[in-house]
Amino acid sequence: MKALVLAGGTGSRLRPLTHTGAKQLVPVANKPILFYGIESLVEAGITDIGVIVGETEEEIHAALGDGARFGAAITYIRQQQPLGLAHAVLVAREFLGDDDFVMYLGDNFLVGGISALVARFAEERPDAGILLTRVARPREFGIAELGPDGGVLRLEEKPEEPRSDLALIGVYLFTPAVHEAVRAIGPSKRGELEITDALQWLIDQGRTVRPTVVSGYWKDTGNVDDLLEVNRSVLESVESGVEGAVDAASEIIGRVHIGEGARVVRSRIVGPALVGAHTTVTDSYVGPSTSIAGHCAIDNSEVEFSIVLDGSRIEGVGRIEASVIGRNVQVRRAGRTPRAHRLVLGDHSRVQIVP
Structure with a gap:
């Protein structure tokens, strides 16, 4: 299994900090948030890691190097414009090949790691696996609606009228089936290729998208309040x-x-x-x-x-x-x-x- 780590965003919600640096390298507990994700992947046994980079490529490369310090091998993949998570999968097609992979957003923080999730996915191999958590402001996230049997009925990116409070966490697990899905969808109203649309395409095609509701601690560190809260949480240990x-x-x-x-x-x-x-x-x-x-x-x-x-x-x-x-x-x-x-x-x- 490979990993695709997204580290190419502009970090507009963290400005002015991110005017002069990559948002994924802003530290919590004196360590860049991106490092926690890389370490979590290596702990799960995933060492072949592709990193999607954009305008801050030089800074990300200087921080991660070739990955040896983490016990990994890192390949850098340039995304010329931030055109969505599904677009990142398209750009990384050659690197990913026909391997299963984890897609990990570089500014997300998940306590407890992903080792158990990766092991379960490798054993059962649904077409895709998503992580969900309940949030107070569902309009700000990709949202999943589950059926009575716990299966995924519908996914929507930043909905005006959310059908649930279950938000997609920035960690996804895929088989090569996702490559057909990202090629089949078109841009959203935001002008991006949304990973939620690709997942919905898989559902509509009768493919298996397995949800896991996470009850532990998760944060998207895209704003100052959440960054401070993650810092507080890490310092507890x-x-x-x-x-x-x-x-x-x-x-x-x-x-x-x-x-x-x-x-x-x-x-x-x-x-x-x-x-x-x-x-x-x-x-x-x-x-x-x-x-x-x-x-x-x-x-x-x-x-x-x-x-x-x-x-x-x-x-x-x-x-x-x-x-x-x-x-x-x-x-x-x-x-x-x-x-x-x-x-x-x-x-x-x-x-x-x-x-």
Whole structure:
């Protein structure tokens, strides 16, 4: 079995972060979200992986390399325009050949991996397998309607009048039957070749599309709120450890990992939290559900339930919460400070905060 990982989207819902980087490489718990998907595939025994790339191809390639670091072999497949998930299958036809494959959206996060799902699919080999979960806003997703026997009756992409609250998770399993389906469909109203239409074509042709309702944790990290929530979830399992230095005037509470070369001075850190390598935290408070990447500086400030990317500095700004700070950002005191700040800053931003 092969895998097709989609890493070519523009990440419009995560702007301005994604103006200067691939959305799949935005980190949660100091690791790019894309890495979690690759690791999940390898854990399931799938090591022949095709990665669909677009305008951010160079950045994705630099991050993943040839796949050896994951125990995989990666082939890069260029999709010139983001014309839909079914279009990605068309573009990858030569790579996929006549093998079964898993299609995995690179900005999705699924707790527990997919090993059991892959094993079941390989044993039973329906024409396609889909994962479903209940969502609060079904108009924003591909939605499945199931019959009394639990089989799939109908699939629709972002319906105006949803027939259920069961959304398709960004992990699909296919036999080569899907290649006929993606060739048979036409563009949707959005101008894309929808994978939901290809699946519906299989259903209409009497093929077997087997649903699995997932009760565990899943998130599409396409917006800031979900990104922060995934970061919180991953940090719940962080292992405590101090590889750097913590002075006697500092207090470390709960599950906190201090990276190599990091320094904590006259500060309080309450976990779960991560402090990256060669980062300094001075006269500050770092609260739960916060990940701070490497080579950052937090000085005379409070940061909680936030993500701070590499090389950023937060100095004398009071309290920041529920925020995502991009790479090499500077947030400094200016004139007058409100009690709390909520920020979404792109890479290389410069912000002055009123004291």
